[in-house]
Amino acid sequence: MKFVIDNLALIAIAVISGGMLLWTSFPRGGGAGGVSAAEAVRLMNREKGVLIDVCEASEHAAGHCVGSRNIPLGELEKRVAELPKNKQLPVLLMCQSGARAGRAAATLRKLGYERALAVNGGLRAWREAGLPVEKA
Numbered sequence: 001m002k003f004v005i006d007n008l009a010l011i012a013i014a015v016i017s018g019g020m021l022l023w024t025s026f027p028r029g030g031g032a033g034g035v036s037a038a039e040a041v042r043l044m045n046r047e048k049g050v051l052i053d054v055c056e057a058s059e060h061a062a063g064h065c066v067g068s069r070n071i072p073l074g075e076l077e078k079r080v081a082e083l084p085k086n087k088q089l090p091v092l093l094m095c096q097s098g099a100r101a102g103r104a105a106a107t108l109r110k111l112g113y114e115r116a117l118a119v120n121g122g123l124r125a126w127r128e129a130g131l132p133v134e135k136a
Contacts, residue, residue, distance in 0.1 A: 034098065034101075034102065034105075034117060034118045034119070034120040035092070035117045035118075035119060035120060036119075036120055036121075036125070036129075037119055037120075037121065037125050037126045037128075037129040037131055038129060040092045040094075040117075040119045040126075041131065043090040043092060043117075044067075044090075044092065047089065047090050048089055048090075049089060049090035049091070049092050050069070050083070050084050050089060050090070050091050050092065051065055051067055051068040051069070051092045051094060052068065052069050052070075052071055052083070052091060052092065052093050052094065052104070053065065053068040053069065053070045053071070053094045053095070054071060054072060054073040054076065054093055054094065054095050054100050054101055054104045055070065055072065055073075055094075055095050055096060055100070055123075056072050057070060057072065059096060060136065061135065061136040062135065063123065063133050063134070063135050064094075064123070064133065064134065064135075064136070065094055065123065065126055065131065065132070065133060065134075066131075066132040066133065066134050068094060069082065071083075073095070073100045073103060073104050076104055076107055076108070077107065077111070080111060083108070083113070087112045087113050087114065088114065088115065089115065090115045090117060091105075091108055091113050091115060091116045091117070092117055092118075092119055093105050093108070093116065093117065093118045093119065094118075094119045094122055094123060094126070095122045095123070096122050096123050096124065097121070097122045097123075097124060098118055098119060098120050098121050098122040098125070099122075101118035101119060101122060102118040104116070104118070105117055105118040
């Protein structure tokens with residue numbers, strides 16, 4: 001007990017740093033089912049994955065992933081006809097940071113798209129990975 005009292009600050013630092021390490025292991029920007037930008041490219045190339053940008057039209061025009069289709073999150077359920085008919089194909093969802101893409105992936109999974117996946121980190125992670133971006 002004396003050891004704990006004498007080294008309380010060190011123990012607190014150890015617990016906090018351990019918690020921070022654990023926190024970084026939790027996926028962001030899509031939660032369960034999110035993929036990295038590199039994995040998204042692999043799915044597009046090898047499994048005919050479709051990349052959907054759920055940003056607003058003005059954000060999409062300012063810069064988006066090459067080859068992505070723009071269907072804003074608020075219009076997603078109305079524009080389901082624009083999504084692949086084959087619900088087994090990977091549908092990769094992209095936004096600026098990954099937050100809206102995560103919500104879009106959850107929405108599409110409810111609509112039967114089992115492989116609806118958010119790109120973790122969104123367009124920012126895509127750019128950091130050195131992948132192509134274009135402007136409309």
